[in-house]
Amino acid sequence: MRFAAYALKLPFVTALPRTLLAALTAALVTLATLVVPVPAPAAVAAACQTDPATPKRQLRAMWISSVANIDWPSRPGLTVSAQQTEFRAWLDLAVAKRMNAVVVQIRPTADAFWPSSYEPWSQWLTGTQGGNPGYDPLAFMVSEAHARNLEFHAWFNPYRIANHDDPTKLVSTHPARKNPSWRFAYGGKLYYNPGIPTVRAFIEDAIMDAVSKYDVDGVHLDDYFYPYPVSGESIPDSGTYAQYGGSFGSIADWRRENVNLLVRELDQRIHAAKPHVSFGISPFGIWRNSGTDPLGSRTSGLQSYDAIYADSRTWVKQGWVDYISPQIYWHLGFSTAAYEVLTAWWSDVVRGTGVQLVVGQAAYRAGASGQEAAWQDPAELSDHLYDNRQHPEIAGDIYFSAKDVRADRIGAITRLVNAHYTRPALLPARGGAAAPAAPAITAATQGSGGVQLAWTGSGTAYAVYRVAGTPSAADPCFFADARNLVGTTRAKTFTDTTASGTNTYYVTALTRTHQESAPSAGRTAGSSGGTFSVILDNAAAGFTASAGWGTSAYSSQLYGADYRFADPVAASDPAWYAATIPSAGSYRVEVWYPANSGYNSATPFIVATSSGNQTVAVDQRSGGGAWRVLGTYTLNAGTYNVVGVSRWTSTTGYVIADAVRITKV
Template sequence: MTPLRTLLVVLTLALVGAVAPVSPLPAASSTVASSTGASTAASTVACATDPATPKRQLRAMWISSVANIDWPSRTGLTASAQQAEFRAWLDLAVARRMNAVVVQVRPTADAFWPSPHEPWSQWLTGTQGGDPGYDPLAFMVAEAHARNLELHAWFNPYRVANHDDVNTLVASHPARRNPSWRFAYGGKLYYNPGLPAVRAFIQDAIMDAVTRYDLDGVHLDDYFYPYPVSGQTIPDSAAYNEYGGGFANVHDWRRENVNLLIRELDQRIHQAKPHVSFGVSPFGIWRNAATDPLGSATSGLQSYDAIYADSRRWVKEGWVDYVAPQIYWHIGHAAADYAVLTAWWAQTVRGTGVQLVIGQAAYRAGASGQDAAWQDPAELSDHLHVNRRHPEVSGDIHFSAKDVKANRINAFGTLAAAHYTRPALLPARGTAAAPAAPVLGSATRGSGGVALTWQGQATAYAVYRVDGTPSAADPCAFADARNLLATTRKTTFTDTTAAATAAYTYYVTALGRTHQESGPSAGKAVPGSGGGAFSVVVDNAAAAFTAGPSWGTSTYSSQLHGTDYRFAEPVAASDPAWFRAAIPSAGSYRVEVWYPANAGYNSATPYMVAASGGNRTVTVDQRTGGGAWRALGTFTLDAGTYNVVGVSRWTSAAGYVIADAVRITKV
């Protein structure tokens, strides 16, 4: 049992033994603009939010090109075959409800675009300098944006080749034309980070892509100075003698060389395009606490000392917009515990304005040769449960695309089922004003679903669907993603998931380039078909709910419906809590229930439905499946106003029985 699972068991035991679950509910402040389209806030309210459906979260995967790890799958593919493969990766990202991809476009001092500085990448055609017959970067940006995915271009700054034979480089390669710029170390070729000319050249190469393409982000990985090789010394003494004056030692000088690259690149990117995000994905350990009291309680390789990456300083100085540490160890790892490192990084970014996203080791899950923890399908998912403890964590990037696709032991499927059940907006960057709310023109039900059209001036739009036809928008309907259907850069959308018999109300918001969101449009109600327009929700706080004095009230769970819910101990007596409703006509009705789930709640809660001809009882396991509508079934109901659904206390199972809300829809 991992430490996280142990903690969950402890929390469950504590809950079962408590008098009543009364812990405060997590809340979000929701600012909602007026339905006329003005972006000025009309109201600000505290709303209950579900941590399983966050409103904003970066969800991405790395698509690696070096050594054809992910894409292209091999060299020599035709342009159309390469493009088909890339579209499939983007479609996988959309299917897994991601909102960004991080694509390697400069893997070994080469380019996935027609660069005036460096040759075409060998990983495209098999020959360095070989023209692939199209512009891959322009294609990638267009295809990603068509799916409303952000594209972050991933550049490796110093690596020239994964070998040390300079004669295999294309003759025009800058590393051949400038021998003093390079060195060999550990069987590989690198640009020397200590040379100002090299630093300027690397920045120029990256900035060519930034200025010419509609990138959303610039991304560097963890390769700075080369990782240490036993018995070898980095051959940069001449550069240190020339440029290292004023530094006490070569190590401080090397760190400053990397610092200069990060700081100057940050400045150049934002001078050229302020909306472009700059992020680095460093090795997961900065320094160990045994070496430096500011470090983490770990005992692994220290990137500050080993590869001269002072990643903590980059955050504290604000030289990056986001940091994505590669925390590629399992929960409870002796030298580098995932939970320990996540907490350390959360503390490091706190108050800096730098966003924290976590690099996740999808490649380890279910892979042979990995620690036993990685053979547990829940390990990756548990990482995101740890993240929920730290509000500073704003998302995850998964390495790499082929491992997301492989989904060994259903590890990624388990993660997606627990954390990616709804779409999510990207975290907002900067202080730009939100665009004006769009005008929702029509919402029309057809054979393919409900088709929406609207007008607006924005980069993208978010589409929300609320059950029923409320007379006014509830601000809390937009506080998390439980009602979020999709985001799109178009001004049309078809809801293919709409049930034909259910009534809905749709809203659309506008998103700026850096993801500030407008208030919602005026809602458009869509009745259900075939008389199915009737749908009523009865919450426990409504006058139509009744319960005896043994039923307590709680706000403990964030999965609740409305402002609170009711709970009671099981006993050998019915003592039901009743939900009353006015049924307009005799017929078939779908009955659904909403309850917060908890491992300490009842596994066999009896729900009674006052069906025509007599009560029908359906038992529900309230330990799981909470925070959403769950169908009891379709029942024949008589017309009239009466107690339609009851929650009984008569069950032999242990744990509280919960009464929260019911929804009754004519079918």
């Protein structure tokens, strides 16, 4: 009907003689019915009403910090078994809070949580720098994270050598001790000098050692670049500037370029080695203030561009990172740096760049003593995520740190999870990889522990969806958000322990970078006493209509591949949807149709209730492309014509029959 409906809107067509116009219209209608319809799942999905409380894709993570044993290990010198038990508990916490990633610090102070040929074992493992912990922590952590289908982002601090300034306390083989010209002391700590090209290459090599040897999903840098300013002290790198900074007009510009080189070169090296690995940085939340730079944010706090020489805006604009996770550790309405001001500013920075924005959240402030009154409000963190919903550029959140997520002071984390993380979420897709083929469910068995599913497929991971009842076809709206998402896994089996009644399951396959396949064919499992729901499309076997009904794919609001249309006549001539109603009772009846200003304002829908037919007039000029409730009716058990669309109406415009959904209530 695309051709006929379009032609009828053209001025020269409406000026034709009525007989010629009728003949042309009939010919066009006939032509439209001969065209093979092309399904438009994207158009249908776009028309679905999604719930912002159950987003389909969202990065949800927490930082697991190892420096000073903040999170893990809880103290140095634990046995291997104790260390591993603690780490598993952190992963289980992430799963319980419906997170899908962890960001784990594996190079906190120029050391390593893996057997590195570049740097010594971390003191935070055994209490002694260089002391072998007796196993490979990084291999263990990656394996355990992936077993729970959590992404593992390896967190590196690039320049910090030690939280003290005594090089003799470093193990004798430490590169910073063997190469004293590589380091400087500042503010009571030791740092690698970012201005020395050899040092930059060494830091990159040390990071790439972990990337090349382990199956990490991401490389993550924190906010420590040049050291944060210390009153009364100057960074002792004037000699290095004299040696390497000749082409720069100021030492500040040179320092920024040193950091930029590290970021740009790491980006290139990571993706050359493993294109699927994401590269992200968590900078200080303020780039520059608008009072200093018109491109800056409406804030008045420390400027990372000037104070620590971190030009985070350029990293985004140049595409040197896959995601940016600014530490917006301030409350809503904070006069110096308001949360809502910075989310809006960062959203504007990433817009159109392809860089994902993930907000660093201050879980450590919620309910903590000494914090502002705003942080004593259990709703503060949750309200941050409500603000996030105003910015489609925000792809998720990372919480600092794991121990604060676990502490759940004043119930702030519980409140956040209950408001925003009621369902699992897929990770945001990155890159342009093709989606895999749809998997095939081979078993769906109800057991004492739940419904046990098995399937075949070629994905790196899989998403499992559950829909109540037995729909006759997979509605694209089932998968538009996470309301039906039960869980994800890297296995090809899954046990749904929360199912009740009769349900239909669908499985999709995901690539390493989270492109999603089409859904599998549905597989039903569960007790016969469960909720019944069925969708009947005009292409289903139970649909019947006379030759007076045409077929069209003109509107993008259609359900499935096409829909049916007819002119009003002074006779019923209904199109009927037959269904098998499993038992007598109350059922909600919904209809789906495309809307158009030229369609009928009072299309009669007929429902065959147990007490006789009831007719509901629907204005099909608006409200299309979504399920619309006709009402709840008492229906008899059996197979019969349950819902019809009549042509008998005095109003003008096509009447449309597309899809019907019947659900027991």
